[in-house]
Amino acid sequence: MEYVLTTDALGKDYGKNHILKEVTLQIPTGSIFGLVGKNGAGKTTFIRVISGLQAPSSGSYTLSGVKNTDPKIIKVRRRMGALVERPAFYKNLSAYDNLKLQYINLGLPSFDSIDELLKLVGLQDTGKKHAGKFSLGMKQRLGIAIAMCGDPDILILDEPINGLDPQGIIEMRELLLKINQEKKTTLLISSHILDELGKLATHYAFIDNGRILQTLSAEELARKTRKSARIVVSDTQGMCRVLDDLGFKFEVASDGSIDVYEDINVSKLVLAADKEGIEISKILENDETLEAYFMNLLGGEASR
Amino acid sequence: MIGQIKNSFVRLLSNKLIIALLIASLIIPVFKMLGLYTEYHYFLLQGYDPFQYSSKEDPRDMYQILTFMLAVFAYLFISEDKFEGGFRNKITCGVKRSTIYLSELLVTAFFAELYTACFVFSWLITFKISGRFGTSLFYNIPFKSYILFFMWSFALAALFTLVNVYFSNRMFAILLSLVMLTAFNNIGSFIEGRLNVPYKEKVVSEATGEEYWRENPDYISGKPRKILIHIAERTPGKGLSGKTTDNVIKVHTQTTVFLFIFSGGVGLISFRRKDLI
Numbered sequence: 001m002e003y004v005l006t007t008d009a010l011g012k013d014y015g016k017n018h019i020l021k022e023v024t025l026q027i028p029t030g031s032i033f034g035l036v037g038k039n040g041a042g043k044t045t046f047i048r049v050i051s052g053l054q055a056p057s058s059g060s061y062t063l064s065g066v067k068n069t070d071p072k073i074i075k076v077r078r079r080m081g082a083l084v085e086r087p088a089f090y091k092n093l094s095a096y097d098n099l100k101l102q103y104i105n106l107g108l109p110s111f112d113s114i115d116e117l118l119k120l121v122g123l124q125d126t127g128k129k130h131a132g133k134f135s136l137g138m139k140q141r142l143g144i145a146i147a148m149c150g151d152p153d154i155l156i157l158d159e160p161i162n163g164l165d166p167q168g169i170i171e172m173r174e175l176l177l178k179i180n181q182e183k184k185t186t187l188l189i190s191s192h193i194l195d196e197l198g199k200l201a202t203h204y205a206f207i208d209n210g211r212i213l214q215t216l217s218a219e220e221l222a223r224k225t226r227k228s229a230r231i232v233v234s235d236t237q238g239m240c241r242v243l244d245d246l247g248f249k250f251e252v253a254s255d256g257s258i259d260v261y262e263d264i265n266v267s268k269l270v271l272a273a274d275k276e277g278i279e280i281s282k283i284l285e286n287d288e289t290l291e292a293y294f295m296n297l298l299g300g301e302a303s304r
Numbered sequence: 305m306i307g308q309i310k311n312s313f314v315r316l317l318s319n320k321l322i323i324a325l326l327i328a329s330l331i332i333p334v335f336k337m338l339g340l341y342t343e344y345h346y347f348l349l350q351g352y353d354p355f356q357y358s359s360k361e362d363p364r365d366m367y368q369i370l371t372f373m374l375a376v377f378a379y380l381f382i383s384e385d386k387f388e389g390g391f392r393n394k395i396t397c398g399v400k401r402s403t404i405y406l407s408e409l410l411v412t413a414f415f416a417e418l419y420t421a422c423f424v425f426s427w428l429i430t431f432k433i434s435g436r437f438g439t440s441l442f443y444n445i446p447f448k449s450y451i452l453f454f455m456w457s458f459a460l461a462a463l464f465t466l467v468n469v470y471f472s473n474r475m476f477a478i479l480l481s482l483v484m485l486t487a488f489n490n491i492g493s494f495i496e497g498r499l500n501v502p503y504k505e506k507v508v509s510e511a512t513g514e515e516y517w518r519e520n521p522d523y524i525s526g527k528p529r530k531i532l533i534h535i536a537e538r539t540p541g542k543g544l545s546g547k548t549t550d551n552v553i554k555v556h557t558q559t560t561v562f563l564f565i566f567s568g569g570v571g572l573i574s575f576r577r578k579d580l581i
Contacts, residue, residue, distance in 0.1 A: 053395055074400060082396040092318055101311050
């Protein structure tokens with residue numbers, strides 16, 4: 001697998017406070033990578049460090065194959081767009097002029113593609129209206145458009161849906177999916193709004209207290225958070241035969257307990273088990289969301 | 305670098321406050337003349353000789369107003385980039401920090417000189433068109449003195465850039481600029497006051513009640529005196545208020561160039577290491 005960004009034991013200290021502790025991540029090219037963590041977990045600091053706003057205190061990172069200590073990193077950054085914390089733009093300029101300034105920053109010779117970029121983020125009709133007078137959603141989209149200038153390989157977005165209304169959240173989700181699918185841009189999105197991230201991300205990293213707790217793909221996470229019912233039985237082998245006969249998908253969790261990955265009709269299941277002389281003592285439903293999974297992960301970490 | 309300077313000009317020309325400051329630098333001398341003209345007529349109506357009683361205006365005093373405007377300009381220009389995310393957009397897309405700092409410094413210096421030129425031009429025109437009235441109520445300073453204005457605007461631009469880029473608190477940056485400016489404008493007079501303390505003072509003896517002379521304990525002598533004289537000669541207040549000799553021009557050229565290079569260098573190094581939010 002190809003990685004656009006990798007970090008190796010990345011650390012950041014503010015005085016005596018260790019904000020990032022040996023963060024090691026690999027972000028696959030073309031993925032939508034969700035960085036999940038509560039407020040103050042270290043997400044923004046991580047993004048500030050990899051986007052060059054702050055220097056790491058320890059460790060290193062590699063962007064498109066170039067290490068952060070290599071002077072060539074400056075050139076590679078031209079292939080990266082970032083929206084850190086809040087959209088950065090000049091309030092007294094129009095959306096077009098803000099993009100024009102970013103084109104100048106990037107040294108792009110022509111402004112021809114600005115209109116296309118404005119269309120992509122749905123700001124093509126804003127004309128000469130000053131960006132300071134935009135709604136929150138429009139400001140957020142302008143921030144993304146600025147980060148998208150020069151067609152970057154990786155787009156880093158820190159809490160892009162913060163403060164948006166439900167309509168704005170849907171629009172933002174559609175925009176990000178469009179950018180990822182049409183432009184083939186890798187997205188690194190940090191968020192504490194997990195349900196929304198769950199609708200986008202192809203990979204996840206869970207961060208807490210400056211440390212990465214776990215990284216996994218969306219498929220792995222789906223397996224772990226799959227809706228299931230755990231049944232506790234007197235005869236595991238016999239129950240497996242019953243479940244096979246009923247055509248259920250299941251896995252033996254341990255001797256005496258089986259996870260069933262289907263909606264089950266309890267009376268039908270109990271009657272079938274009773275026919276075989278098997279006693280069902282408990283049925284526990286497991287419908288873990290991304291949020292619940294994260295909270296469990298945090299709980300596990302806290303108890304360590 | 306050229307791209308960054310171009311970037312600054314595009315946004316500066318759209319900032320109404322900055323344009324307003326530019327217009328203010330042009331109309332301050334005109335307003336001052338109108339003020340003096342009103343005063344002149346007031347004395348005339350009261351039956352006094354207006355040329356005897358009216359205050360006389362010195363452009364060197366008014367230059368202090370311009371330096372405050374320069375502090376406000378640097379604050380508006382740099383804080384817009386710093387707090388609205390301009391620095392973030394530049395750094396994340398690979399613009400070198402040294403390029404960013406140097407372009408901020410050069411643009412601030414350019415505008416400081418432009419404001420000064422507008423002010424001097426407006427002053428000279430006002431002086432010229434006001435005829436006899438102008439020559440009686442305005443000090444006609446030698447042209448050399450105006451060179452000092454340009455020199456100090458250049459040095460102050462570098463100091464204001466350093467303060468506004470370095471300090472993360474908006475209010476602190478502008479307050480520090482203004483405090484620094486007040487100190488710069490007044491430190492020369494303060495030092496001069498200390499240096500003018502007489503070597504001997506007359507005191508009355510408590511025992512006999514007789515007056516006698518003794519060495520003044522407040523008199524500054526030796527190396528400290530030399531250092532204070534050295535500093536005082538290099539302050540804008542002292543340079544602008546005294547006679548503009550060739551030596552004054554030389555000393556102030558050295559001082560302002562030193563300040564520009566020193567604060568520019570410190571700013572450049574500290575900005576390269578600074579953690580941005």
